[in-house]
Amino acid sequence: MSKKPNVSEQTRDLIDQAINRTISDEDFDRLQDAIENSEEALDEYVFAFQVDGILREKALELDSKTIPPIAERVAAQPSHLRWILAFAATLLIGLGFGFSMTRWAPPRDNDAFATQRNANAPRANALDVDVDVKTNQSPPNGSMYVARLVRMTSGVRWGSNSAKPDFLLRTRQGDRIEIEEGMVELEYFTGASIILHSPCRFVTTGGQSGRLESGRVTGKVDGGNFRILTPSANVLDMGTEFGVSLNETSDTDIHVFDGEVRVQSNFDLDASVSPVSLTNGMSARVNRRGQIDRKHEIDQHQFSRDLPQQTTAIANELSLVDLFSADSRGKFALTGVIAPNTGASDRGPWLNLDGPGHRLSNGFCSTEQNPYLDGVFIPSSYGLNVQIDSSGTCVNLPPTTGRTWGPVWSRRRSDESQWAGSVEDYWGTMTLEHVMQRLNQCVTGMIGIHANVGLTFDLDEVRRRGQTPSEFSATTSNLDNSKERITSDSEWRASRRFSADVRVFIDGQLRASQLDFTREDGELPISVTISDQDRFLTVVSTDAGEFDGFDHVVLIDPVLKLKSNDE
Structure with missing residues (x-):
């Protein structure tokens, strides 16, 4: 990258300081x-952080407490030569070792980058490098989840x-799912x-099939081609x-x-016993001999x-836990899970000891399966022009x-302790105990x-269903598990x-934030007033420094407070 002619030395010096x-x-x-007023300054800023991130990431991989010597020599050069030499250093290190384009974010005590930008504002060409198609690929089908428990009766x-x-x-x-009382x-x-x-x-035998071993089930399949097997019948x-x-x-x-x-016997009978098609209101029995x-x-x-519809309803409040879990019909579930790099329901495994793995920035992703949720996103590494809603609103966030x-x-929230799963099978290894303890103390979830x-979230969808939000409130906390995580490098962890x-935006305008908080800071309140004209409510979590590990941020009891009928 050559030196941009319209970028002042003063701006380059500010980039160096950052x-x-x-x-x-x-x-x-x-x-x-x-960088707001100059596309060339924006390009140089983005490039500078990319190069710096590569060099520092390599330093971590080499388990060094200092920047590699080649990077030190680059840093010592005059400002106007630094980026050219840094790019050369990048190529040399890349050829010698190989590394990913993970970026390094500078620590800061202010919130200057959380400002709105127009969707048509200049975008650096380097935006494309954050999308890693290989990382976005799904694991093999054999390791994927095929279904989830979404609703159940009490008791x-x-x-x-089971x-x-x-x-x-x-x-x-x-x-195998086995229930003695109730319905699931x-x-x-x-x-x-x-x-x-x-x-x-009942056994979930595949993504489009199940085996009924005893009892009874009711099925509803929009797309067809779902199969239920019993000892005597094959029901398609x-x-x-x-x-x-x-x-x-x-x-x-x-x-x-x-x-x-379509009903078929599971037994080899003579040709006179053929499959049967049943339509509206029709019934049939397949006996134990296959007839x-x-x-x-x-x-x-x-x-x-x-x-029946289940909610965590409290008078004049609507839980975002429920809204996040909604299906295409607007029905709420016990849990919700969405891949932030695709917007689809996440079926990927937690990968046991290694956790669920990284997901890379892939732009704003719509969540078409949920009417209340407008979409999800992973901010790009340099944080500029991050699209946060389907209308194209963009904001600047820190790198x-x-x-x-x-x-x-x-x-x-649930009192069912057996639903916890295992400590290793979770969002972040060794975090499950903390999450379950806090979950059991929640009002909603x-x-x-x-x-x-x-x-x-799309506030207009809430209004279309007859409810008028007036305020968003929640408690946020960082359930960092670094102290519990076993590591041989105690100095690295201590350093x-x-x-x-956490930042909250309404239609791209920053309305509230809690910055640079750790596990020791405990639980922090967030609240935002909502007017009748407000459309999109966005909540963003970012790492507050040079590392994103252990940043297990949660929103505790997030709710929309609703106007009463007489307001």
């Missing part, structure tokens, strides 16, 4: 003004052979919804709503409420077709690592937003401050 962590608050504001009693779901109540292929709704990531009626044993749904029950002698009863179901009786009468009222750890999630990530920032 990189060297010596810039004052006043000069920080001056630097922001410069559910689980069977002793598999434990993960923290977000997701189940894998081959997991299971939602497949492919769209099928299955209600289990106790007593019941063609896009419908149906009920299947299995009695003690392995007779299978099928009733179709809507659409079409199909289309005249058998079935009590359709034994099947519950829906579970970060340009990545986050695992999905964005929500979980409703929590949303997990590990730095660096943002999520935006770092694991802190994070």
Whole structure:
């Protein structure tokens, strides 16, 4: 990169100070003004932080307490030569060792970068380097979750052979769900919804299938091609709503409420026993010998077709935990989980000992499956022109690592300790104990937003459903687990401050923030007044320094306070 002719030496000096962590608050504001008003200054700023981040990242990889010698020589050069030599240094280090484009963020005590920019403002070409297609690829299907428990009646009693779901109540292929009392709704990531009626044993055999071992289920499948197996029958749904029950002698009863179901015997019989198609209002029984009786009468009222809507409702409040978990019908679930680099429901495993892995910046991602949630995003590493909502609003944020750890999630408060999963199978290794302890003290629940990530709610969707928000309030905390994490490098851990920032925007305008807070700072309140004209509510967590590890930021009991009918 050659020297930009229209960038003043004063601006270059400010960039140097920012990189060297010596810039004052006043000069920080001056630097922001410069890059706001000059595309060339913006380009040089972005490039400078990219180069600096590469060199410092390499220093960490080499387990060195100082910048590598080649970087020291670059830093010692006059300002007008620094970037050319730094680029050469980058190439040399890259050829010798190989490294990723992870950035380094300067610490700061002000919030000068949290300002709105127009969506049409200049964007540096380097924006594209944050998107790592390889990182965005999904793990093999065998390790993916296939469904999650979304709703249940009160007082559910689980069977002793029931598999434990993960923290977000997701189940894998081959997991057995066994309930002795109550009802549970299971939602497949492919769209099928299955209600289990106790007593019941059901196995999630794949992304589009399940095995009923005892009891009865009700299914609703919009796209069709969902299969339920029993000891005597093979039931293929063609896009419908149906009920299947299995009695003690392995007779299978099928009733179709809507659409079409294809029923086939699981036994090799003579050619006269052919598959049967059932449509609206029709029933059939497949007995334990595989014979199909289309005249058998079935009590359709034994099947519950829906579970009541469950909320964490408090008078004149609406929980964001519920809104985050909503499906396309607007129904709330016990948990929500979204991949911040795609906007889709996250099916990826926690990867046990290694945690869920990094996700890299991929721009603003719409969440079409949730009417209340406008979208999610991971801020780019240099933090400029970050789009935060579907209308194209962009803001400036501080430089970060340009990545986050695992999905964005929500979980409703529950007294069910067995839902905790294992300590290793979680968002951040060894954090589960802290999260569960705090979750059990919540009124509504929590949303997990590990730095660096943002999520935006559509307030107009709330109004369309007859409710008028007047205020957003929550408590935020950093459940940093660095003290519990086992490491052989105690000096490295002791030398770092694991802190994070949280900012709240309304339509791109910064309304509230809590900056540079650690686990020792405890729980910090956030509140924002909402007017009738406000459309998008955005909450962003970022790392507050040079490292994003252990920044396990949560929103505790986040709610929208609602206007009463007489206001």
